[in-house]
């Protein structure tokens with residue numbers, strides 16, 4: 371057979387393969403989903419359908435194209451077609467195994483990656499403290515933890531990669547076997563040159579997309595994991611919304627009656643039979659050692675969780691009967707670490723009420739003692755605060771949050787007072803800002819207090835320990851009882867100030883006359 375006729379002979383095969391490729395590259399939907407299931411392993415039909423939509427095209431090309439090539443090959447030589455089928459089955463089974471092992475390794479890998487990221491952020495955030503202790507590169511414990519998680523991450527990467535080598539080996543061996551078979555067919559006279567070349571082209575078209583599946587399977591697995599995480603999040607039960615929610619709160623008093631609450635998955639109740647009442651227009655200071663339940667009280671008032679027993683009422687209405695927006699419209703929460711957007715001070719404030727007038731902005735800033743900060747800034751209200759508000763100190767950021775709460779006209783403000791050491795100016799300003807917050811007769815403030823001045827300015831102090839109320843009363847009442855020691859211990863622990871100093875400072879606030887300061 372001349373070279374010309376051999377070349378002419380393979381044209382129909384190549385044309386058939388190209389037509390098949392074009393057809394398959396434009397096929398979508400169900401077939402892709404079936405093959406995606408094979409590739410993804412235990413992925414699930416719903417995920418497969420989702421994935422077929424997004425990366426279905428390449429998957430179809432990489433899977434249906436080889437299937438069609440097998441059919442075309444069958445017309446040329448059944449033995450090569452059978453061998454291709456065997457290779458396809460072995461490859462599918464190797465791929466399923468690889469996907470399963472990779473999925474298991476990836477869970478471990480993601481946990482380690484998250485841990486490494488947290489440690490790295492911690493290392494960055496703790497730089498001031500570490501530098502002060504001449505340990506800028508991290509404490510040995512910190513570095514050991516980082517090293518440990520890095521090793522886990524490396525192991526996970528290796529474990530996830532290993533099974534794919536098996537798949538590559540199957541494809542490579544398969545190609546060698548096909549070459550051998552074609553050579554034997556040619557040499558034994560079972561196939562002519564044209565047929566042998568056509569079979570070679572078909573085999574290449576068959577194996578090439580199978581090789582591409584390795585890359586696709588990684589993308590598919592990553593997507594499946596992400597979808598699983600989103601589904602897990604969406605599956606977490608929402609708090610029940612009343613069929614006919616109350617849409618108006620008239621008062622601002624907050625009352626917890628006999629509240630017992632355990633966090634989902636928690637072993638012990640975070641609060642046990644806690645009762646406290648904060649009349650409208652008053653400020654209640656929560657104190658107690660770490661883990662005593664102060665934050666939990668504020669979370670329950672904002673209805674982040676529902677109580678197990680008892681009742682939380684706002685304006686006399688059980689928070690479970692209120693529409694979620696109605697409650698959150700009335701509440702402002704000031705966290706210890708205030709997040710600010712990398713925008714101007716003005717825009718960071720306007721977040722609370724975009725339509726606020728300039729007078730309202732200025733008044734909120736004045737009450738929050740933010741005006742003096744703004745005056746010092748190079749562009750006053752137009753100064754950008756930097757990423758996460760990095761241009762401002764922690765105390766100044768908390769003043770921005772207080773100004774936001776005032777601007778929002780929230781009737782209930784929940785404050786977790788900054789516990790980090792503040793300079794005297796910031797400390798006095800924040801205390802004054804919290805006092806100003808509570809000065810509005812229509813507003814109730816619940817503050818997790820870490821400073822004597824804040825305690826002294828409150829209308830009542832509620833002292834918690836191990837989820838129970840141990841003391842409650844006016845600051846004066848508390849001073850007369852042992853409660854002051856508890857307050858002193860907690861505040862001292864947080865501020866690294868000697869308890870005796872705290873007790874004395876607190877007493878000076880309440881009874882300046884006794885210290886000759888009147």
Ligand SMILES: Nc1ncnc2c1ncn2[C@@H]1O[C@H](COP(=O)(O)OP(=O)(O)OP(=O)(O)O)[C@@H](O)[C@H]1O
Pocket residue numbers: 633634636640658659660661662663664665666667
């Ligand atoms: N999300 C949570 N899941 C499970 N348990 C939690 C959760 N948050 C807090 N707890 C537990 O509930 C108890 C009360 O915690 P809470 O944060 O209210 O205390 P706290 O007095 O505010 O402490 P701190 O002053 O350290 O912030 C603690 O035992 C704590 O471990």
